[in-house]
Amino acid sequence: GAGVSQSPRYKVAKRGQDVALRCDPISGHVSLFWYQQALGQGPEFLTYFQNEAQLDKSGLPSDRFFAERPEGSVSTLKIQRTQQEDSAVYLCASSLGGFSQPYNEQFFGPGTRLTVL
Amino acid sequence: AQTVTQSQPEMSVQEAETVTLSCTYDTSESDYYLFWYKQPPSRQMILVIRQEAYKQQNATENRFSVNFQKAAKSFSLKISDSQLGDAAMYFCAYRDSGGGADGLTFGKGTHLIIQP
Helix, strand or coil, rough: CCEEEEEEEEECCCCCCCCEEEECCCCCEEEEEEEECCCCCEEEEEEEEEEEEEEEEECCCCEEEEEEEECCCEEEEEEEEHHHHCCCEEEEEEEECCCCCCCCCCCCCCCCEECCC | EEECCCCCCEEEECCCCEEEEEEEECCCCEEEEEEEEEEECCCCCCEEEEECCCCCCCCCECEEEEEECCCCCCCEEEEECCCCCCEEEEEEEEEEECCCCCEECCCCCEEEEECC
């Protein structure tokens, strides 16, 4: 079956540009997570959705970062006025259960590598 | 806040040998979950093994097993009969068991090299 997909796989942006990163989770998965992985580091949590509800956005680094999942499936992470420190791989993950099932396996997408020049 | 520490940036092992990757964590919770994820070069991160803190028995998945020491807050991964396909970054991760909307807390990772 299809796994988690993300697009684009690579994105180069000039500083100050807006970007939109897309995540297609596994069909039927309730939970969706976004992580940011800087070079040589582990992923860091950004935000969490249970269906269409954004239950936690505590990891978003600034108000330039915005995420949505309007119909409870596809999600978009938007970064406004990109800066060099936003350069990273952005990972999306989905899991079957909701927030009351933290043991569920998270299935990760291949990530989007964002480079801000 | 919980933290996860992987003190070995890189490990190398001969093919068919056994290697152990270290992980320690810090939490004030008594119940939680621990995970090891594998991230091959340019490929997606996949779950290797997971452990529930309230279970004393160490988890095992084929050639992969863990040594979970709750009092020491240690969660090491043992890979037996190492294979070339095991070469990857390995991340230790933590999550509270009480539910909640937060994600996994990851360590910085260990780069595992398999020598043929």
